Amino acid sequence: MAFTAVLKSEWTKIRTVASTSWTLACALLVTVGISALLCSFVSSRFKDMSAAEKLTFDPTMTSFAGMSLGQLAMIVFGVLVVGTEYSSGMIRTSLAAVPRRASFLFGKLTVATALALVVGLATSFLSFFLGQALLGDHGIGIGEDNVLRAVAGAGVYMALIALFSMGVTAVLRSSILALGILMPFFFLISTILGAFEATRKVAQYFPDQAGSKIMETVTDTTNQVHAPYGPWGGLGIMLLWVLAAVLGGYLVLKKRDA
Amino acid sequence: MIEAVGLTKRFGAKTAVDGLSFQVKPGHVTGFLGPNGSGKSTTMRMILGLDRPTAGQVTINGLPFRELPNAQRHVGALLDAKAVHGGRRARAHLLSIAQLSGIPEKRVDEVLGVVGLQDAARQRTKGFSLGMGQRLGIATALLGDPQVLLFDEPVNGLDPEGILWVRNLMRQLAAEGRTVFVSSHLMSEMALTADHLIVIGRGRLLSDMSTQDFITHNSAGFARVRVAGNGPDGRVILGTALTKAGGRVLQEPDGALRVTGLELPRISDLAHETGVRLWELSPHRASLEEAYMRMTQSSVEYTSTDDPRAELWEPEPLTVPDWEEEVQAPVVPAETAASFFAPPPPGSAARPFLMPGSPADLAPAAQNSPEEPR
Ligand SMILES: Nc1ncnc2c1ncn2[C@@H]1O[C@H](COP(=O)(O)OP(=O)(O)O)[C@@H](O)[C@H]1O
Ligand SMILES: [Mg+2]
Numbered sequence: 001m002a003f004t005a006v007l008k009s010e011w012t013k014i015r016t017v018a019s020t021s022w023t024l025a026c027a028l029l030v031t032v033g034i035s036a037l038l039c040s041f042v043s044s045r046f047k048d049m050s051a052a053e054k055l056t057f058d059p060t061m062t063s064f065a066g067m068s069l070g071q072l073a074m075i076v077f078g079v080l081v082v083g084t085e086y087s088s089g090m091i092r093t094s095l096a097a098v099p100r101r102a103s104f105l106f107g108k109l110t111v112a113t114a115l116a117l118v119v120g121l122a123t124s125f126l127s128f129f130l131g132q133a134l135l136g137d138h139g140i141g142i143g144e145d146n147v148l149r150a151v152a153g154a155g156v157y158m159a160l161i162a163l164f165s166m167g168v169t170a171v172l173r174s175s176i177l178a179l180g181i182l183m184p185f186f187f188l189i190s191t192i193l194g195a196f197e198a199t200r201k202v203a204q205y206f207p208d209q210a211g212s213k214i215m216e217t218v219t220d221t222t223n224q225v226h227a228p229y230g231p232w233g234g235l236g237i238m239l240l241w242v243l244a245a246v247l248g249g250y251l252v253l254k255k256r257d258a
Numbered sequence: 259m260i261e262a263v264g265l266t267k268r269f270g271a272k273t274a275v276d277g278l279s280f281q282v283k284p285g286h287v288t289g290f291l292g293p294n295g296s297g298k299s300t301t302m303r304m305i306l307g308l309d310r311p312t313a314g315q316v317t318i319n320g321l322p323f324r325e326l327p328n329a330q331r332h333v334g335a336l337l338d339a340k341a342v343h344g345g346r347r348a349r350a351h352l353l354s355i356a357q358l359s360g361i362p363e364k365r366v367d368e369v370l371g372v373v374g375l376q377d378a379a380r381q382r383t384k385g386f387s388l389g390m391g392q393r394l395g396i397a398t399a400l401l402g403d404p405q406v407l408l409f410d411e412p413v414n415g416l417d418p419e420g421i422l423w424v425r426n427l428m429r430q431l432a433a434e435g436r437t438v439f440v441s442s443h444l445m446s447e448m449a450l451t452a453d454h455l456i457v458i459g460r461g462r463l464l465s466d467m468s469t470q471d472f473i474t475h476n477s478a479g480f481a482r483v484r485v486a487g488n489g490p491d492g493r494v495i496l497g498t499a500l501t502k503a504g505g506r507v508l509q510e511p512d513g514a515l516r517v518t519g520l521e522l523p524r525i526s527d528l529a530h531e532t533g534v535r536l537w538e539l540s541p542h543r544a545s546l547e548e549a550y551m552r553m554t555q556s557s558v559e560y561t562s563t564d565d566p567r568a569e570l571w572e573p574e575p576l577t578v579p580d581w582e583e584e585v586q587a588p589v590v591p592a593e594t595a596a597s598f599f600a601p602p603p604p605g606s607a608a609r610p611f612l613m614p615g616s617p618a619d620l621a622p623a624a625q626n627s628p629e630e631p632r
Contacts, residue, residue: 002360009357016350017343089341093398096306096335097358099324257309 006098006107014081014111023077024115027070027158028123032130034066039131046138058218059140060150063131067154067215068191070123071161071208074116075182078165081112082249083175095258105170105253109246113163120158124151146217146231153214153235160235161186164207164242170249173256204228211238259283259437260305260406264314267300267461274300276461277314282439284405287432289452289469290441293554297461298441299337302410305439306335318406330359334399335408339391339415344384348375348394351383356401369397374423388415396427406437413447425451445550449473459554476549481522483515483529484538496534503528514538 014020042062049057085091085108098104128151132139142148169178186208193203203209204227213227213234229237260282267275275297282288292298303309305316307323318326318333326332342351352366370376373393378386383394392412399407409428413421428451432438442448448455448469455472457465465472483500485492490513497507497515505520517525522539529536 005358005360009354012350012354012357013343013346016347016354017345019345084343088343089338090343092303092306092308092337093341093355094358095308096333096337097330097355097402099307099326099329257303 003103003107006103007111010108010111013108014115017084019080019084020077020115023073023080024119026073027077028119028126029070030073031064031066031070031123031158032127034069035063035127036066036130036134038065039063039134043135043138056218057138058216059132059135059138060128060147060217061215062135063128063139064124064154064215066127067123067158067212068208071158072183072187074120074158074162075165075186076179077116078112078162079169079175079178079182081108082166082169083173083178086173087175091258101253102250105250109163109166112166113159116162117155117159120162121152121155123158124154127154140217144217149231150215150217153231156235157211157214157238160211160238160242161208164238164245167242167245167247167249171245171252173252205237207238207241210234210241260316260318260439261320262301262305262314262316265301265304265311265316266313267297267304267309268312274461275304275311278458278461278463279314280456280463280466282437282456283454284437285432285435286453287428287438287440287451288454288456289448290439290456290458291445291448291550292441292443292458292464294443296443296458296554298443298458299410300461301458302335302337302408302439302441305408306333306337308337328359330355330361330402330404332402332404333406333408334402334404335410336392336395336399336412337408337410339388339395342383342391342394345382347380347382348386349379351394352397352401355398359402361401365401365403369400372400373397389417389420392416392420392424396424404436407431407439409438409440411441411443413442413444421447445547449546457550457553464553473546476546476553479518480542481517481520481525482510482538482540482542483517483525483536484513485515485529486535486537488513488537492534495532496529499528499532500525516542 039062046054046057085094094104095101128142132141140147142151165178165182168182169175172178172181190203190206190208193199193206194209210227210229211234213229214231216231227234262281263279265275265278266273278297278301290298290301300309301316304311305318305323315322323329323333346354349366349370352369353363356363356366367376367379370379373396375390375393375397378390383391386394392415396409396412399409409424412424412428416424425447428438428440432453440448440451442451452469454468455465456463457472465476467475483496485496493509493513493515500507500515500517500520503520503524505525506518508516510516520528522541526536526539529539
């Protein structure tokens with residue numbers, strides 16, 4: 001059985017359920033919408049900002065302000081893609097047709113991640129251009145140093161968040177359990193721990209905090225502390241988390257009864 | 259051909275399947291019969307490589323399922339009709355499964371037609387009735403046009419017309435030379451559908467023989483005796499005499515006695531000797547359903563009540579009369595009832611009740627166990 005057959009099947013599966021379109025649409029609209037709101041707000045208040053703030057102002061990062069919320073929809077997407085196989089029992093129907101579990105899992109992850117990447121890139125470019133338009137004079141062009149890396153990186157970041165969620169769900173084998181852990185983790189724990197000096201040293205190695213470094217074009221802005229890694233280092237740390245989750249998911253699927 | 263050897267599955271302390279060995283041959287419908295919780299689904303999952311056996315192994319055409327090349331073209335299965343994503347339309351569901359083995363799209367429409375779901379093809383499956391779900395599951399099993407088919411309780415939730423349809427489909431698939439393995443907890447259904455019966459209880463093999471043999475061996479004969487006036491006095495006198503003469507007596511709800519282990523003329527003689535007049539003395543056969551219930555009774559996991567005497571539960575309230583208890587004090591009534599219709603195998607009681615090789619095999623057993631009805 002060829003791997004392409006699994007890809008075809010997974011593509012059919014993913015495009016024939018409603019949750020795919022609404023989670024991905026949500027991720028795009030929430031990110032672009034909130035980023036745009038923040039950009040127009042900043043634009044109107046720019047003259048009131050302190051000199052230091054003006055100096056370290058990162059227009060690229062500002063145009064991704066909605067991503068911290070938009071990524072939650074990406075997490076839901078990733079969780080549902082894997083989790084509904086378990087909650088519905090479809091996993092047994094699938095595995096009774098593809099006994100090779102590695103093909104099944106990696107086929108599913110490939111298709112879902114590719115789709116998340118396409119939507120992620122659309123989101124990041126849309127968010128960037130709309131944000132820069134709203135920032136007007138304070139905005140930045142895509143041709144400036146590091147900007148393209150940050151914008152493309154933001155799309156990759158979203159795809160990796162989705163893939164990380166898929167891996168975690170494959171380990172936990174339950175949508176509810178996975179959402180119950182991932183949502184508070186990304187929405188609360190990571191944010192709260194990142195806000196305090198003492199805990200930030202740990203939190204900066206979390207997948208979202210490390211990974212979002214790729215979206216910065218100005219390092220060490222006032223509301224950020226110096227991180228011991230650069231944008232690519234940060235993405236690398238995130239990638240390690242993703243690999244660990246996917247590997248865990250694979251081992252669980254391989255070892256346990258379906 | 260499916261072959262299980264010493265197949266065992268434990269879930270923690272619970273043994274769901276216990277040393278099962280059997281073969282399922284092509285060209286027949288093989289019924290897999292057992293009460294709820296007896297391990298049928300677990301066995302099916304192990305055949306499909308979904309659950310890993312704790313011990314033993316099961317192969318399909320000589321290979322474990324996971325090692326079959328292009329498995330879906332060899333084996334089709336309906337495990338759980340509800341195991342579909344409710345938000346997906348029926349046709350899309352089938353298509354996604356078909357694509358896994360490179361099965362062409364037109365086959366999807368074909369199987370939808372075979373199971374009669376062509377009009378529901380574009381409906382989301384969450385709106386399906388259990389019967390429609392079963393049909394979709396059967397369609398999934400048929401996709402790869404496989405030689406080996408497994409159906410776990412396929413008639414659950416079907417209306418009589420659907421049941422008849424499934425029955426005919428199974429027989430037709432077997433007639434085409436395929437291996438068809440169908441589970442059910444209903445004896446009546448299996449007696450009509452299957453050529454061969456594998457009966458399990460609490461994960462253990464209880465019987466493995468052709469349906470015909472199962473019927474002959476298990477619907478044991480008995481005599482119904484009704485004393486004149488149906489009065490208790492005559493019943494006690496005759497019952498005691500019959501029991502002393504080596505017969506086994508159970509009382510039916512309306513007062514008639516069920517006697518096994520004694521020929522009709524002998525019963526008549528005993529009635530004459532004790533001076534009890536009879537209104538009825540007639541030969542009968544226990545129904546297959548009854549035989550099955552008695553066979554699996556001691557292995558039924560979920561009885562209907564919390565009654566501490568649940569083990570004594572019987573499909574029809576046959577009672578063990580007083581005199582029986584006096585004479586046979588140490589015998590547990592439930593066991594009596596169980597061994598009444600489903601005699602223990604010749605030799606060791608632990609051995610499952612397998613078909614004897616020849617009638618001669620049975621003969622010595624009859625002498626060894628006088629309690630057995632003959
Ligand atoms: N995944 C599981 N974990 C724990 N126990 C299980 C599991 N699957 C089945 N069992 C137990 O194994 C026994 C056999 O179940 P099953 O194979 O579903 O029986 P059947 O299909 O004959 O009704 C039951 O007691 C059931 O509770
Ligand atoms: Mg079952």
